[in-house]
Amino acid sequence: MKQNLKITGIMFYYYFICKRKLWYFRNEIQMESNSEAVEIGKLIDEKSYKRDRKHIMINETINIDFMRNRKVIHEIKKSDSMEEASIWQVKYYIYYLKKHGVEDIKAILDYPKLKKRVDVELNKDDEEEIEKILLEIEKIVRDQKMPSIIDSKICKKCSYYELCYI
Numbered sequence: 001m002k003q004n005l006k007i008t009g010i011m012f013y014y015y016f017i018c019k020r021k022l023w024y025f026r027n028e029i030q031m032e033s034n035s036e037a038v039e040i041g042k043l044i045d046e047k048s049y050k051r052d053r054k055h056i057m058i059n060e061t062i063n064i065d066f067m068r069n070r071k072v073i074h075e076i077k078k079s080d081s082m083e084e085a086s087i088w089q090v091k092y093y094i095y096y097l098k099k100h101g102v103e104d105i106k107a108i109l110d111y112p113k114l115k116k117r118v119d120v121e122l123n124k125d126d127e128e129e130i131e132k133i134l135l136e137i138e139k140i141v142r143d144q145k146m147p148s149i150i151d152s153k154i155c156k157k158c159s160y161y162e163l164c165y166i
């Protein structure tokens, strides 16, 4: 099956966080959140990296937090609790750019509050994995039936909590 749905970086991230959240998001059920986490995220974003060009949206698909030189993209996170999802999100950015002719890109996950950085690169196996995941994402979001709730500690902070549990 050929993947032909536009799959954004945030959808790719949600695939790793919760497939139901991905389904809600793609099916245009979007909840406003005024949680403290969102506010902290905005503050980090505004106060950090003032020198850099920020929020580079490409084809309305991937939204790069900033680039410090032409070959390194940066993704800013406030916590490393979802690190696997964050790593795959930026691998997807590198993959997407490569598919559009921009080669040899690397990425860095920045955690300003933790004073931590993680280097991320894309290898051949990752590319194959991403292609499988893209097909899976398309299947999930096109399905009439939403995925099951995950009953995880992350649910309490999720903007869809009320829809899932109340």
Ligand code: SF4
Binding pocket: 017, 018, 019, 020, 021, 024, 148, 149, 150, 151, 152, 154, 155, 156, 158, 159, 160, 161, 164
């Ligand atoms: S509340 Fe939990 S199960 Fe529901 S969408 Fe959010 S993370 Fe997924």
